[in-house]
Structure formats: structure tokens, C-alpha cells
Amino acid sequence: MNPLWLATRATGEISLVLFTVVTVMGIATTKGWASSRWPESVVTLLHRNVALLSVVFLGVHIASTVLDGYVPIGWIDVVLPFHTSYRTLWVGLGTIALDLTVALVVTSLLRRRIPPTLWKGFHWTAYLMWFVAVVHGLGAGTDQLLTRVLAFAMTAAVLAAVVARTLTPHRQDDPVVSVKTRTEIRR
Ligand code: HEM
Numbered sequence: 001m002n003p004l005w006l007a008t009r010a011t012g013e014i015s016l017v018l019f020t021v022v023t024v025m026g027i028a029t030t031k032g033w034a035s036s037r038w039p040e041s042v043v044t045l046l047h048r049n050v051a052l053l054s055v056v057f058l059g060v061h062i063a064s065t066v067l068d069g070y071v072p073i074g075w076i077d078v079v080l081p082f083h084t085s086y087r088t089l090w091v092g093l094g095t096i097a098l099d100l101t102v103a104l105v106v107t108s109l110l111r112r113r114i115p116p117t118l119w120k121g122f123h124w125t126a127y128l129m130w131f132v133a134v135v136h137g138l139g140a141g142t143d144q145l146l147t148r149v150l151a152f153a154m155t156a157a158v159l160a161a162v163v164a165r166t167l168t169p170h171r172q173d174d175p176v177v178s179v180k181t182r183t184e185i186r187r
Helices: 003-031 040-068 075-079 088-109 116-140 144-167 175-186
Strands: none
Touching: 003 040, 003 116, 003 144, 040 075, 040 088, 075 088, 088 116, 116 144
């Protein structure tokens, strides 16, 4: 079996699982779900570092896809959605997920320099990015059984976190709210 193709498949699955963990952790940080064993600072740090790790796996997923050369996917197809002739719709969705990931990473790195509402607005697209990536994996992937089982488990995890988030009352010290409040106080 071609090692680059294997790398594409393995890193695709790994990055998707890691993005799911990041999404659930992100929800946990906004609601302050912490315990003595898992203090909030640890959850926040893990959220950031797992996000970086998933981006690394995503980079390998994309590089191995293009370098493999077996299917007509070039570097331009990596950033321009629906440009490739290979599984145009499904790979195009992967490209959209990547573009959203780049926007999320850039706005997070610039978080202290941009208005909190702008950062938060972009961060909401994390749900869309995750969903689009799941659909991409289901449509573009070869290992249908593994991808379907994982997609089911990951969707259940994110939905459970969203429901728990909705049922948890708003925190007074929501990071975005507090930055906003501090800015207003300074004015
Ligand atoms: C956030 C972005 C992305 C995630 C999370 C992701 C994840 C995945 C997953 C889980 C699979 C299924 C692997 C399997 O066969 O078991 C897959 C397949 C695939 N992905 Fe992505 N992907 C992303 C972006 C991209 C991009 C930007 C490209 C290239 C332009 C791409 C190209 C492919 C290809 C060609 C396959 C099919 C591999 C095969 O033949 O099995 N992906 N991806």
C-alpha cells in the first residue's frame, strides 16, 4: 500500500478526532466546567495545545494528499474550494474546513489585538468548520465504516457538550464578556 495515501487517511482521521476534542474543550472553557483535578487553566491550555496539534496533523493530511500525486489535487485545490476534478464536492468541503481553520488560527493568534466581538464571531465558525470537516471525511474517505463510527461518536460528543452548555447558566466572568467590560470600564 502507498505510504502517502495511508498517511492521508490516518492523519485525516486523527485531525478530525482532535478537532472534536478541541471543540468540546472550547465549550468547556466558556462555561468554566472545572474541577480540582481539571482546573480551568489546564482545560484552556489543553484546548490551545490540542488545537495546535490538530493543525499539525491537518498539515500532514494535506501535504501527503498533494505529494502523493495519485489523484489530481494540487496546492491551489488546497485553498480554492471545488477547484479539483477529484471528488469535487467532498474535497471542496475539506478545503472550506481548512480555510475556516486558518481564519480561526489567525484570529486566535491576534486575539489581544482585535475587538473581542470580532474574535468571538470568528470563533463561532468553529462549529461550522467541525461539521463541514465531518461531512468531508464521510464523503471523501475510503474507510467508510471507521469514518461513520467515528463521525457518529464525535457528533454525539459535540451534541452532548452543546446541550450541556445550553443548560448551564451564563458565567459572570465569561472571557469575552469580561474583556468587553474591562474595556468599557477603562473608557
Ligand atoms: C479541517 C480540514 C480537514 C479534515 C479534518 C479532514 C479529514 C479527513 C478525513 C477524516 C478523511 C477520511 C479518511 C479515510 O479515508 O479514512 C479525509 C479524507 C480525504 N481528505 Fe481530508 N480533511 C480536511 C481537509 C482536506 C483538504 C483541504 C484536502 C485537500 C485539498 C483533503 C483531502 C482529502 C482526500 C483526498 C481524502 C480521501 C482520502 C482517501 O482516499 O481515503 N482534506 N479527510
